[in-house]
Amino acid sequence: MAIYGIMTGLPYLFGFMLGGMGAFILGYRKLYEFLAIVMFLAALISLVLPETKYSSRESLILKEELKIFRETILNKFLVLSYIAIFAISFNQGIIVSV
Numbered sequence: 001m002a003i004y005g006i007m008t009g010l011p012y013l014f015g016f017m018l019g020g021m022g023a024f025i026l027g028y029r030k031l032y033e034f035l036a037i038v039m040f041l042a043a044l045i046s047l048v049l050p051e052t053k054y055s056s057r058e059s060l061i062l063k064e065e066l067k068i069f070r071e072t073i074l075n076k077f078l079v080l081s082y083i084a085i086f087a088i089s090f091n092q093g094i095i096v097s098v
Contacts, residue, residue: 008088
């Protein structure tokens with residue numbers, strides 16, 4: 001759970017700084033060209049990699065998957081995390097729009 005929390009917080013801490021530095025050093029055009037190449041390569045890799053095969057015994061039916069999802073979303077210990085992520089996203093949107 002801590003790793004998930006770190007993965008949601010670090011992009012907000014370092015993403016804007018690294019993006020701004022990249023745009024300042026390379027310029028916006030080169031930065032977007034670089035990101036387009038990286039995204040294209042990621043798409044190609046995802047098409048080439050083999051799909052994970054599960055046996056029928058391991059696969060869950062949709063009803064069981066939805067039950068697990070509902071239990072995870074409604075977990076009372078995660079509500080504070082949801083509020084924090086919403087607050088960070090909301091503040092980031094206000095900062096960008098000003």
